[in-house]
Amino acid sequence: MKTFAFIVTLLVSSAAAAQVLPSWNDGAAKQGIVEFVKAVTAKGGKELVRPADSIAVFDNDGTLWSEQPLYFQFVFMLDQVKASGGPMPDPHDQKALLAAMGKATSGMTVAEYDRKIRDWLAKERHPKFKRPYTDLVYKPMQELLAYLRANGFKTFIVSGGSVEFMRPWAEKAYGIPPEQVVGSSGKIKYEMTAGRPALMRLAEVDFIDDGAGKPVGILRHIGRRPIFAFGNSDGDLEMLQWTAAGAGARFCLFVHHDDAKREWAYDRDSKIGRLDKELDEAKVHGWTVTSMKDDWKTVYVGAR
């Protein structure tokens, strides 16, 4: 019986090894991830981290799904401003866009706004791929999230995007529930109207969860320092710095968009998802670069 059980264990674990991150090519990125996870989960190991502290944070735009030719949420926002008849802001001027959006949607309940987002995502198609935006979720990242959770990690999104825009689909796309989505937010007011309570959107921005705001968002919302952080642009730099500066084993990496054929190729000069300082800091700190072109067998969850 013992021998039999041993053989079964061997078979199961070798099958499991083959199945780990199947959309990732063998290479430094995949190897680094798997070795880190082994190190922090090895019983009795020097770098063991208890599951409660195994916090993994992921940027969203450009890290978990595409962000070109314009952040998908910005396309949604421009559509809302247009529908409201307001003057159209420069889509690359975030401040102007947020102000216009505040005007266009203030006085709406959060339930009405949620409905608008769901309807928009169901109906709209990406201009280049002619597919629903949620088809442009990265398959290798979906696998990575599941792999981390299977190893006791708790996975969070920490994004410059708004919580309202991500929560309706993050659970299905990433297995990440609403309460594990950290993001930007506008001010909200509780109101009782005709005996029915409602949460109303106000025009002002409340919090921008980007750049130096990311460690603040992490502190507020999660209250523990992550041990694993994955980004793709300079907006993630402080999140990676904050993660890396913790005691004990930490793992930081980012997606390098170098795949003009299957996705896009951009970094230091891009208006969207600029990756410049982070490329330099990665070398200094030994953060792992994930090359979309070389490290990923498949890019999208939507078959292509």
Add this chain to the structure above:
Amino acid sequence: MKTFAFIVTLLVSSAAAAQVLPSWNDGAAKQGIVEFVKAVTAKGGKELVRPADSIAVFDNDGTLWSEQPLYFQFVFMLDQVKASGGPMPDPHDQKALLAAMGKATSGMTVAEYDRKIRDWLAKERHPKFKRPYTDLVYKPMQELLAYLRANGFKTFIVSGGSVEFMRPWAEKAYGIPPEQVVGSSGKIKYEMTAGRPALMRLAEVDFIDDGAGKPVGILRHIGRRPIFAFGNSDGDLEMLQWTAAGAGARFCLFVHHDDAKREWAYDRDSKIGRLDKELDEAKVHGWTVTSMKDDWKTVYVGAR
């Protein structure tokens, strides 16, 4: 074998029934809780709620632990203001106290502040009971939190207290991890000093998670409407209203402090934890009143 298994099942389940909420006396409150949990977890039942949506929220001060003669966090804050040499504010003037506290602790890193809280809780004793403050956690509530989690609920604290003050001990006391503690917070700034990143406390208040702020805090942090809410004062009224107004089965209740012998007796006229409007609304909406005197066999986790 079948008969034997059947008998074992019977024994186990009757033992389990006897063990449900052992510090609660049989009565309307306990019965209401158990019936609600059965209704939302019964397979194929009309009121079944999937675990992901089974969000339970609890106020902290006066609901999960005592709050007299002064919110314990206020005692801590007064000690910090005193130590800083600042002028002492009226302890019942929350605005003045927060302003004094902002001055006393701004420029401190969040790590330094966390250390102060842990040291204070380890050292200080409650003036009446001469015990650590964390001994004044309510045993029946500790059991209720565990019971809900055993039935697939996700439990959150939603408190007017600050996240920083609660997180260091909430996991041990309540089984609630830092990322499930929603509360008030001050503004925080990310700073890089001599190559080391730090999160610094600023003097300004960022968010007050009390009264009409509670549904806002719930939206921001949890992103789903709770199905179960437990409070004890008018500061919880909007949280209960918001919970109760959702579609499907909902359960709202609060602790009535009517036990002058084992704890305190106070409601409509109290400066701390005033329970006035909520007592009236409870009658209108059929919210369940938990009488500390009648419903709880034991009050505190710290043996007395």
